[in-house]
Amino acid sequence: MRFPEDVPVLTDDVVTLRAHIAADVEPAYRMCQDPVMQKWTTIPVPYLHEHAVGYLTEVIPAGWRANTSWAWAIEYAGEYAGTVDLRDGEGGVGEVGFAVSPEVRGNGVMTRALRLVVRYAFDVLDWNRVIWRAYVGNFASRRVAWKAGFHGLVTIPDGGRSRGVRKDEWVATVGRDDELEPKGTWWTVPVVEGEGIRLRPLRESDAQRVMEACNDERTQHWLAGMPSPYDLDGAKEFISSRADAAASGDAVSWAIADAETDELLGNVSVFGMSSRLDGTRGEIGYWMHPEARGRKVMTTAVQLAIAHAFRPVEDGGLGRHRLVVRCADVNTASAHVAEVNGFTKVGDERRADPRRDGSYDNLLTYDLLATDLLSDDLLGG
Numbered sequence: 001m002r003f004p005e006d007v008p009v010l011t012d013d014v015v016t017l018r019a020h021i022a023a024d025v026e027p028a029y030r031m032c033q034d035p036v037m038q039k040w041t042t043i044p045v046p047y048l049h050e051h052a053v054g055y056l057t058e059v060i061p062a063g064w065r066a067n068t069s070w071a072w073a074i075e076y077a078g079e080y081a082g083t084v085d086l087r088d089g090e091g092g093v094g095e096v097g098f099a100v101s102p103e104v105r106g107n108g109v110m111t112r113a114l115r116l117v118v119r120y121a122f123d124v125l126d127w128n129r130v131i132w133r134a135y136v137g138n139f140a141s142r143r144v145a146w147k148a149g150f151h152g153l154v155t156i157p158d159g160g161r162s163r164g165v166r167k168d169e170w171v172a173t174v175g176r177d178d179e180l181e182p183k184g185t186w187w188t189v190p191v192v193e194g195e196g197i198r199l200r201p202l203r204e205s206d207a208q209r210v211m212e213a214c215n216d217e218r219t220q221h222w223l224a225g226m227p228s229p230y231d232l233d234g235a236k237e238f239i240s241s242r243a244d245a246a247a248s249g250d251a252v253s254w255a256i257a258d259a260e261t262d263e264l265l266g267n268v269s270v271f272g273m274s275s276r277l278d279g280t281r282g283e284i285g286y287w288m289h290p291e292a293r294g295r296k297v298m299t300t301a302v303q304l305a306i307a308h309a310f311r312p313v314e315d316g317g318l319g320r321h322r323l324v325v326r327c328a329d330v331n332t333a334s335a336h337v338a339e340v341n342g343f344t345k346v347g348d349e350r351r352a353d354p355r356r357d358g359s360y361d362n363l364l365t366y367d368l369l370a371t372d373l374l375s376d377d378l379l380g381g
Contacts, residue, residue, distance in 0.1 A: 015076055017075070096117060133170065186249065200262075242269075266301065299341065
C-alpha cells in the first residue's frame, strides 16, 4: 500500500480516523509526556521529540506499506487526539492498541475510534477476532474495551513487559459476529450520604485506615479468611480489588466515611451479583474500624446500601430484589445490624462458620426483599 494515499478514512461523523501527517508530530509528542500514558504503555521514557518523529514518519508508514500494521490518527473536533492501530492478523486474528490525549478523555472518543477499527478489521482485513491487552490496573483502557464489546477477560500473570519489567496483563477479545456493545455490567460506585455518614469509593489514601481496621482483634476473629497480620500491601490490594469487582459486575464496595472529615470508618459491600442463575440477588458484608463502634455507623451505612441496592437500575441503583446477610450465631453485633435494618432470619447452618483456631460457629442467614419495605423513604421514592 502507498502511504498516505491508500490509508482509508474511517468516520462516524464525530470521530475521524485518517493517515498521520507531519502536523501530528507536535501533539503526539505532547501526548506522550502525560504520566498516565507513560505508566500504562511501552513508549520510551523519557519520551523525546525524535521518538515522535520516528514513529509517525517511519514506523507507521512502514507498517502500511508492508501490510503488517495499520495505524490511524484520531481526529476529534478538527484536532489530532491520539492514535489507534491494528497489528498482526495472521490466521484471521490480530491485536489492537490505542492511546488518546488527556484533553479529550471522558468524551467517548476512544470508544468510537475503537469500534471503527474493529469493524475495519472484520469487514476489510477479514479477521475473525481482535485481541485487546492492557496491564492490570489500567481501568480506563479496560472500560473502553468493555464499551466496544470486548469480553471474556482473563488475567495473565507476568504476561506483559514494559521497559524490561514483567507486569500482569489483562486480555479480552471480540469476535466477528459479536455486537460491539458492552457485555455484562460495570457497576459505578456512587457517593451516598445520610445521618452524618458518607459512602464513597475506596481510594489509595484509605490504605492505612483499612490496615488498622483489618488488624483489629474483633475483625480478625469474625473474618477468619483475612490475612493475619494484615499489612499495608494487603490493604492496597484490597482497595484495588474493589475496582475490579465493580468492573466485573460482581460487587459494589464503599468506604464508610465521616461526612465532615471524610475519614474512613469502615467498609460495606453488596456482592455476589454476577450470578448467571439470578442476576437480582446480592449479599451485604461489612466491617468497621474500632474507633467507629458504638455510634450507629454501621446501621446507617447498611441502610444506605440497602436503599441503593433496591433502587432500579434505570434510576442508578443495583436493581436487586433480595439481599442477604450472613454472620456467626454468636456475632451479636453483626446480627443486630441486620435485624435493625429489617432483615429476617431464614437459616441456621450448624458448624458452618470456621474460626482461626479450628472451631466452628453456626452460621445465620438473614434476608430482606424489596417487597418487604413498606415505606418509599428507604428507596428514595
